[in-house]
Amino acid sequence: MRCCFSAHLPALAALSAFPGPCEVLRSGARLAPALLRSASAAVQRARSHHPDDLIAVNLELVTLTEDRAVITWYTGIPGTDDGLGHPLPALTEGEIVYGTHPSRLNRTASEDRPTAHHQVELTDLEPGQTYYYQARSRGTAATPTPLHLVRGNAVGTSTFGFGSSGGPYCFTTPQPPPGRHLLSVALCNDLHLGETTAGLVGGFPLLRGVPQQPGRAPYPELMSRALVEEARRRGADVLLAGGDISAGGAAHDLGEARRILDGFGAHGEDYFVVRGNHDRSRDNAGFQSAFPAGDGGPGYFARDLGGLRVIGLDTYVKTGNGADAGGLGPEQLAWFRARLREAPEQPTLVFGHHPLTVRDSVFPVTRGQQLDRRQARAVVDAYASAPGVFLHHAGHTHRNKRTVLSRAPHVTQQEVAAAKEYPGGFTLLRIHSGGYALNHYKAGDLAARQWSERSRRVAAGLWPHHALGRSVTDRNSVTAHDLSGITRRS
Incomplete structure (x- = not known):
């Protein structure tokens, strides 16, 4: 099935020159053996790492309402590759520490089970309030999904924390819609x-x-x-x-x-x-x-x-x-x-x-x-x-x-x-x-x-x-x- 972006081939060709997580293969016939080789190598590399090693990446503030925020990220095993240029999953706990001042992250929200695909929801937030937060897995701070091509911001309503590795980052909750x-x-x-x-x-x-x-x-x-x-x-x-x-x-x-x-x-x-x-x-x-x-x-x-x-x-x-x-x-x-x-x-x-x-x-x-x-x-x-x-x-x-x-x-x-x-x-x-x-x-x-x-x-x-x-x-x-x-x- 053709993608609806098939009309954009010249632009996609140019974009493919940017460094990306995917190794480009020249034909579908090579795809299966390449995946098998990559997966086998990933397993060997994973065995060589300490079991506590992980990376926490792709942090995103997905949902922001007047009283809640939904934040997601991924934890992987460094040095591994699942065949598509992505680290193998590292199952671990996830938590958000947050507060109304960057030096006082005195509230915590955490997941109830280990996972590599983290999703934590902050509730009982106050409308119109600025919050600072850091997402952590096993003590490692998560870093944002990079949106440099569009000068975007995946993690907050301001660029606070972008000069550091892992934040804290910042968002301000909106006021609720008027009326009932x-x-x-x-x-x-x-x-x-x-x-x-x-x-x-x-x-x-x-x-x-x-x-x-x-x-x-x-x-x-x-x-x-x-x-x-x-x-x-x-x-x-x-x-x-x-x-x-x-x-x-x-x-x-x-x-x-x-x-x-x-x-x-x-x-x-x-x-x-x-x-x-x-x-x-x-x-x-x-x-x-x-x-x-x-x-x-x-x-x-x-x-x-x-x-x-x-x-x-x-x-x-x-x-x-x-x-x-x-x-x-x-x-x-x-x-x-x-x-x-x-x-x-x-x-x-x-x-x-x-x-x-x-x-x-x-x-x-x-x-x-x-x-x-x-x-x-x-x-x-x-x-x-x-x-x-x-x-x-x-x-x-x-x-x-x-x-x-x-x-x-x-x-x-x-x-x-x-x-x-x-x-x-x-x-x-x-x-x-x-x-x-x-x-x-x-x-x-x-x-x-x-x-x-x-x-x-x-x-x-x-x-x-x-x-x-x-x-x-x-x-x-x-x-x-x-x-x-x-x-x-x-």
Whole structure:
């Protein structure tokens, strides 16, 4: 299956010149023996190290709300290699020491069991408070995921601690959204059921993809199930899946996606799905059979959820190979404009697969990365005349990115990273009467965390520069907006 970044081959070729954790192989025929040789050598090197030796790396402040923070990192055995340029896992304890002054880290949060894939959640934080923290495993301080290509920050809301090795680092909690909480919506996309290798770029064999480890569950199924479980655990009332549900539109894969998503609730009531370019088929019958629009109509719809209008768009109503620009078609665009004109003040959330605009990408932005420009402009113009619209959720780019639409500044476009691979999760939209918060969560299941760590080596190990979000606010934000017309979900 071609990656949606297949149009970026020249840029990826240039990026591959940067030192990365992946050893580049010239053909798939050499991959298996190379992995075996590397794994055997890694075992021998691991035996030569002291059992207490470890490295703690890839520290990330994933989630930041007004009262909690979720922090992840990885511990490995130094000098080892799992065959993909990554150290073998070192199972050990993990803890966060933190406080309100860098010299007084007087609070501790720890895990309840040894692991190499650490995830620690800080709770009972105060809104608007600055905290300093250090992540440790067996006394070794974890170092951040480097985001130097995008001048990003994976670990905090300031650069405090970047001059040291292991921090402490710093973040400031936001204020909560104004008003009372009404409902929570899980935003996800790019499940890619049926895919077997992450990060394949068609026509460019030097950038090999990352497969799942032998004997483990297929990663799209694993990550989708973990997403459903985590979304429920985090209190989501509704789930919106924004396209590329399958890797190629096969009926079997769409059916499996339906079975997994049914674990969240009832389709058309508790969760809603739109089509992406990877879900295309000649007659679209497979997608409509798995996820009927409800009235037997086309793959776009509007639903009223207690005063919240949810509009789902099919952004690939066209013929093509999936690598070109998205398209709504004139009929859907006219329908969309009419829906907004009917009630321009009604609180409205729109979701579709292709973004309206793609900014600040580490990869060159081509037509295939977004909706057709003329149609995107028409959508934004419609938003400018509909003050009730507050959020446009998109996938396709496989990254976390928050963009305020300049011609409709009351609307935020939130691109959400792919569910199927690193960082691997969803964004929780918490709607309050006076505003909303967007918070990204990784899937907490251990097997999902293992795959997330393994798949960070997509694009020769440069994937975090693109996918995580260059700043904490690209995956965690709070916005004021009058949403008092929505009723509390029972």
